[in-house]
Amino acid sequence: MNGNGHTFLSKVLKIVEEQQSEVTPLIQFKHPEELEAILDLDVTKAVSDAELERCVRQVLQYSVNTSKAIFRNQLYGGTDPYGLSGAWIAEAFNTSQYTFEVAPAFTLIELKMLQHILKLFGILEGDGIFTPGGSISLLYAVVAARFKAYPGVKSQGMRNLPEMLLFTSEDSHYSIKKAAHWLGFGTESVRIIKTNNQGQMSVKELCSAIQRERDLGRIPLMVNATAGTTVFGAIDDLEAIAEICQKFGVWMHVDACWGGSLMLSSNQRSKLKGIERADSISWNPHKMTGAPLQCSVFMVRMRGLLHECNSASAQYLFQQDKFYDVRYDTGDKSVQCGRKIDAFKLWMMWKARGDAGLSKLTDHTMNIASFCQNAISEKPGFRLVTGVMQCPNVCFWYIPTFMRERQEDEQWWELMHKITPKIKELLTLSSQLMVAYTPVRHYKNFFRLAFTFHPVIQESQVLDMLLAIEECGEKVTLQML
Structure with missing residues (x-):
């Protein structure tokens, strides 16, 4: 060395x-x-x-x-170059964000970014914190909802509390079950609500489920709405869910980890109407927006609640007799002690591009996804799973020529269930494209192309991706399955 x-x-x-x-x-x-x-x-x-x-x-x-346009495997892609610059600087300075004295400028940056983001989401007097990811943000949400309902839980635990329930859609992120387990609710306390064909939570069933549990003497604690489901990119009817939560006095959390980026565009943010009524929101700029992993924001409507429910008042770190204004020691709001300066990466991007630049990238991403969906609807052998697109997720099957004239019975769909992974294998081994596939409910394996801000993709590249899928699809034979 x-x-x-x-x-x-x-x-x-x-x-x-x-x-x-x-x-x-x-x-x-x-x-x-x-x-x-x-x-x-x-x-x-x-x-x-x-x-x-x-x-x-x-x-x-x-x-x-992952910086290549043909990496379409997850809900993230290439990084914003300005964000990457911020990540390198952050790692070089090796700063832990808990007190103003060790992170003075970075503390102000996090507070400024939170203020700007809260305003963007319509929460003018709220609070927030940067977290390691959406799953941790959901933990924050459940902890905040529980503390708000039963403040004594912090000191006395859950042993004397009534049975509390969490409500979520069948297409929501799996982390809610992990949160229920980690926080002592148990996975059986999660009530799964059916979705429609587009992947949106059934508002009618949600209302009935909450009323039913109340009648049985249980406590509906939180509804986990989704703004951008993992597969379909579906956005729940947030306005209607807010009405239900207000009616029953239930905490409303919105998992906007994926779809929250639509708030960056004045042309797209109406899709999230009602999110401003949520009690808490999670958003991951490291997904669609292209901030370097990890960069996640948790927002809460009630200022001071994060500190109340999470503080431990460590005397060696959060002394109250310091020589500066200790209100800027924000680390006691966090469940973590050491915490990376993730806000700096996002600040670098936002400082370089401004609101208008990020809005333009949002619109371009949605336009490219719409172009892809339209192209698929017109190409032989391709079939959309759903014609509705709310986030830049395009879900479809490719049906090889030898399958097109066969009767589409149960056996046909079982073959399609095997064909989709085989096409993915051929695409990966030939380094032509990495694309996600999944089954959802009664739908057999299909592809999901999800588009992100970076790298900035052009229409010709989308057509190349579809051509690669078609070429590999035509190589599949029954003997391979």
Whole structure:
């Protein structure tokens, strides 16, 4: 190792630039056993910078190049270059965000970003915090709802509390079940509400379910509405759900981790009408918006509630006799102690692009998704799962030629269930496209193309993706299944 490693830092940017060049493939897939045999992962003995560089390049060679347009596998993609710059600076300064004295500028940045985001979502007097992800934000929401209803839970626990229930749609994120488990409710306390064909929670069934549980003497604590479900990108009827929550006195949380980015555009934000009435909201700028992982925001309507329910008043960290205004020591609102300065990454992006720049990227992303949906509706062999698009999610099947004249009975759909993963395999192994597939309820395996701000995708690239799916689809035979 040369010196203490600082000389190696000068090489890192060059390595990353080379690995993200146009000629670099999306993926060179190897099965786990093969990859383990190829990579030199032993750390027992120190190596020279030259050897370390070789090892790093090898690791990146077999990693997924998420910056490419053809990485459509998850609800995130390439990073915003300004956000990436912010992430590098944040890592270099190695700052933990809990007190003003160790993170003065970064503390003000987080507070400024929270103020701006709360205003964007229509919560003018609220509060918030940056969290490690949407699943943790949901934990914050349940903790806040429980504390608001039963403040004594913080000191006395749940042993003397009535049975509390959480309500969510069948298409919502699985993290609500984990939250129920972690926080002592139990997964059986989660009530699953049916959705319509577009993936939106049934408001009528939600109302009936809450009334039914109240009649049985149970306590409906929280409704978890979704603004942008993982697969269909469905947005629940937030206005109607807000009315129900107000009627029954139930905490309303909106999981807007994916769809919350639509609030950045004046043309799109009407899709989230009613979100301003929520008691809490979660949004992940590291998804659609392209902030570097992780960058997540949790918002709460009631100012002071986060500190009340989460503070532990550690004397060595949050002393009240400091020489500055201790109201700026925001770390006691958090369940974490050490916390990364994630707000800085988002601030870098927003500072560089402004409201107008982010709005333009939002509209472009939605326009590209609409173009993709329209192209699929016109191409032979492609079939949309649903014609309604609320977020930039496009869900569809590709039906190979040999399947098109067959009767579409149960056996036909079972074959389609196997064909979709096989097409995905061929696409991945040929490094043409990484695309997600899934079954949902009665729907057999289908593809989900989800579009994000970065890299900025053009219509020609969308057509290339569909062509790749068609070409690989036509290679599938019955013998492969």
